[in-house]
Amino acid sequence: MQRGKGMKYVGDSRVKAEGRMRNVPKDYSEYPGKTEAFWPNFLLKEWMVGAVFLMGFLVLTLAHPAPLESLADPSDTGYIPLPDWYFLFMYQLLKYEFASGAYNVLGTVVIPGIAFGALMLVPWLDTSKERRPYRRPIATSLMLLGVASVVFLTWESVAQHDWEAAAEQGKLQEPTDIDMEAQGYEIYASQQSCIGCHGDQMTGGAGGPNLLETEKTPEEVIEIVKNGQGAMPADQFDGNDEELEILAEYIANHGQNPEE
Template sequence: MHRGKGMKFVGDSRVKADGRKPNIPKDYSEYPGKTEAFWPNFLLREWMVGAVFLMGFLCLTVAHPAPLEAIADPLEAYIPLPDWYFLFLYQLLKYEFASGDFNVLGTVVIPGVAFGALLLAPWLDTSKERRPHRRPIATSIMLLGVASVVYLTWESVDQHDWEAAAQQGKLVEGAEIDEEAEGFEIYSSQDSCIQCHGDQMTGGAGAPNLLETEKTPEEVIEIIQNGQGAMPADQFTGSEEELQILAEFIANHGQDPE
């Protein structure tokens, strides 16, 4: 009898005629030295590595704590600066065609078109070539995007006032004030004084530090009554005696003159 097409030889009735077997992956023990159990071997090793990095990170935070700034002052001008990967968008909003009345153009339209073009690049150029000069559309879009981001980032860094930014929010050690003095009680009762010069008399945006003044009591009284610069006149609501005590207290740098 010749072996013909379609003939099947089954030596065991328990084996199916089609010969198909379930695709069961081999146990990891059949590959010694090449694999390991997920639990507990793999997870234990990952947890140990994670614990080492966590302890190292905690040590760095203790040794080099995050720099703190002074309490936010709404009267003080603040120079904002986003993280480095958003500097090109920050610079874009400085131009007239992308800010002001055209703010939506600079925040939504232009970035949307730019990133949309990068996303559509594979469909705009379906060539199978891998060499850049053989794919002019995709290459041009990519080079234009990279050049724009680099240029705008550079302009943002170059135009930023780094010296002024380093000084803003800088912590200043509080000066010693005699809070038991009568002059401080009078100062604390004047809302117009506290709003500009602060409750510690250290000043703010447009308001000088009263603890560093070199003026005499008479000059302080003259300024309080008649104003100076941005300070309006006739803001003091106390008596002339209280005004004299306050002027002497300010002229003595926050200390009781007696």
């Protein structure tokens, strides 16, 4: 049986002095302040910290519930998607030229793979028993680099996002009473450039204003469609002049058949 700091007591010559008792935790008194037993000391601390963060997160979800938006519209090409806050750093990374377009695989697979792979390899890269950060340069450097990258990319994503447009595009709209049986709506729905920016209900979104609130005449609508206005480019209508006139009268009449 082994006791103390190296002293051995053998009561029977048939008992091996080097034998180790199973399921008996090592005596950590030799390393004061440097380590502790995993069970129950360390694991209990982890559970307590996790419980505090979990309760704080639940309080936040109750105090600030997720906002409701309008129904998803797959035809709305002007919609600006925004992931949840914990994925904003990845969303921002894909905005850079070296991680998007032709290099999309680099931004979605290679860079995240290297980052998370390095974090997974930390236990093998740094086998030091020191607990002070400055005595563990590899692990500390990797963690600081990871945290700084996530914080910076998240901050950039929040700063660059158009929050006013996002609030407008997600705003709940009251049901409209536009005439979807009219010829003007058939022409409107056939134009991807129209329905993509102004929505299937003509109430607008991130790409265009609410057409039901316009006070323009049919002639002014035709002028805007042909020459563009603001962010709307010119010559986006794919149809003949007669169809354009029908559409302009329909829009000027706030989504109702002009003949009525």
